[in-house]
Amino acid sequence: MNRTIISINENHMTSNKRLHIIPALKDNYIWLLGNTQKQVVIIDPGESTPVINYMTTHQLSPIAILLTHHHNDHIDGVIDLQKNYDNLPVFGPDEINLPITKISQQKTLTIGDFTFDIIAVPGHTLGHLAYYINPYLFCGDTLFSAGCGRVFEGTYTQMLNSLNKLKSLPDNTIVCPAHEYTLSNLKFATHLVPNDIDINAYYQKIAHDAITLPTTIEIEKKVNLFFRCDDLKLQTEFKINNELKLFEFFRTQKNNF
Numbered sequence: 281m282n283r284t285i286i287s288i289n290e291n292h293m294t295s296n297k298r299l300h301i302i303p304a305l306k307d308n309y310i311w312l313l314g315n316t317q318k319q320v321v322i323i324d325p326g327e328s329t330p331v332i333n334y335m336t337t338h339q340l341s342p343i344a345i346l347l348t349h350h351h352n353d354h355i356d357g358v359i360d361l362q363k364n365y366d367n368l369p370v371f372g373p374d375e376i377n378l379p380i381t382k383i384s385q386q387k388t389l390t391i392g393d394f395t396f397d398i399i400a401v402p403g404h405t406l407g408h409l410a411y412y413i414n415p416y417l418f419c420g421d422t423l424f425s426a427g428c429g430r431v432f433e434g435t436y437t438q439m440l441n442s443l444n445k446l447k448s449l450p451d452n453t454i455v456c457p458a459h460e461y462t463l464s465n466l467k468f469a470t471h472l473v474p475n476d477i478d479i480n481a482y483y484q485k486i487a488h489d490a491i492t493l494p495t496t497i498e499i500e501k502k503v504n505l506f507f508r509c510d511d512l513k514l515q516t517e518f519k520i521n522n523e524l525k526l527f528e529f530f531r532t533q534k535n536n537f
């Protein structure tokens with residue numbers, strides 16, 4: 281499978297926005313959201329070269345960088361991008377130790393004709409932010425397709441609450457996570473619930489796709505066990521009649537899978 285293919289997915293264009301996905305590092309994605317004037321907001325540039333090459337090829341001009349959390353594979357391209365594009369503003373959570381504009385206390389962020397809702401999603405890191413601009417969600421390492429991020433800094437309660445915030449977004453939300461982990465997440469899910477019809481069907485559908493993202497909230501409600509911890513059938517199956525405890529069980533099982 282060739283992850284180096286760079287694609288603009290025609291299915292994920294709205295009337296005035298364009299979504300671009302750039303594979304980077306080992307299994308990261310850097311997302312660009314553009315407008316009709318070919319201006320783009322760059323989300324989580326873990327490296328600069330593929331972004332610069334992509335923007336040059338497609339004649340795009342960056343107007344801002346948005347960061348979700350402080351991990352290096354999400355921020356390491358920032359300084360080089362700022363060197364290449366004068367005065368490029370960078371926004372992100374207070375936890376990031378770079379000279380950027382800190383926006384953890386804000387509810388929204390407007391850059392040109394883009395207005396993002398800022399959603400605090402502590403758990404993977406304490407300051408993790410997600411950005412929503414209807415219908416797009418940029419969720420870093422909080423929500424993956426068929427999975428979720430590791431709980432490194434927060435508590436399981438925080439992480440579950442964060443996932444539930446994202447789950448409450450509209451079903452047609454186009455979900456843009458920062459990693460290609462879908463197949464390994466589905467492998468884990470089919471190991472835990474081998475007879476789940478939705479999970480098996482989705483696994484077969486995407487098994488040979490080099491790029492499985494973006495996904496949607498509607499799909500994740502079906503195939504993501506971490507979105508289904510309130511499901512009474514699952515709770516009965518695992519004899520854990522509590523959403524938080526079932527979430528903790530799934531997450532710790534995944535850590536050791």
Ligand SMILES: [Zn+2]
Nearest residue numbers: 349351404421
């Ligand atoms: Zn991370």
